[in-house]
Amino acid sequence: MSWIFNKKFTYPPSTRSLIDDERHYDIKDTKLPSVTTILQATQTQDKKDNLARWRQKVGENEAERIRDTAATRGTIMHRIIEGHLLGHRHADLSDLGQQAGRMAHNIIETGLEGSMSEIWGCEIVVHYPDLYAGATDLAGIYENRESIIDFKQSNKMKRREWVGDYFLQLAGYAVAHNQVHGTKIQSGVILMCTADNVFQKFSVRDQEFQKYMWEWLKRVDLYHNNISHRDKNTKTQNEK
Secondary structure (H helix, E strand, O other), X not given: OOOEEOOOOOOOOOEEEEEOOEEEEEEOOEEEEEHHHHHHHOOOHXXXXXXXXXXXXXXXXXXXXXXXXXXXXXXXXXXHHHHHHHOOOOOOOOHHHHHHHHHHHHHHHHHHOOOEEEEEEEEEEEEEOOOEEEEEEXXXXXXXXXXXXXXXXXXXXXXXXXXXXXXXXXXXXXXXXXXXXXXOOOEEEEEEEEOOOXXXXXXXXXXXXXXXXXXXXXXXXXXXXXXXXXXXXXXXXXXX
């Protein structure tokens, strides 16, 4: 391994729960919406329409099968990477597990070895008090920069212009980590592997990353404004 563990920060324990079918984290008895919940709730109409068209094209049953297979494969892949980072062995001998294992080792060997020098924590929960929380795959020093790193699986190769939501996700984790732990993270990295084992890396840093941070904060503001508006409408309806 080319990295060291430096547990310089204390990350809060957390439990997950669903509120109105939206994932929340329980941080110090406060339920905070997750980063992915906020992204999904504030996605553009174009993105919603594109997803609806795709589901219509392939059919609802096939769309659910593709989604569930990808989710299971991604969970296994993450578990194998985390186990490797922590020095634990984990293997899944099912066909899907072996595929996920090849993807995981590609990310480790191509994306982490030689680039990751210091790990602060993996599968850690970060939060911005009273606003949101989330679990990022990795935080530490990557290519000599304080960074947030996430692992992704995909059915096919991606173009950079297709991963804007992933960059927003990284920005959300970085903003929270900087706020609570006093870091100055200005770099995010997506390490991705496709189902046929093609590795891709997408990095965002400095001024471009700051733009994603500002965009992320706008999405957080929009989410909470929408929730407040929804709660007021519910209260008004109940009073009638």
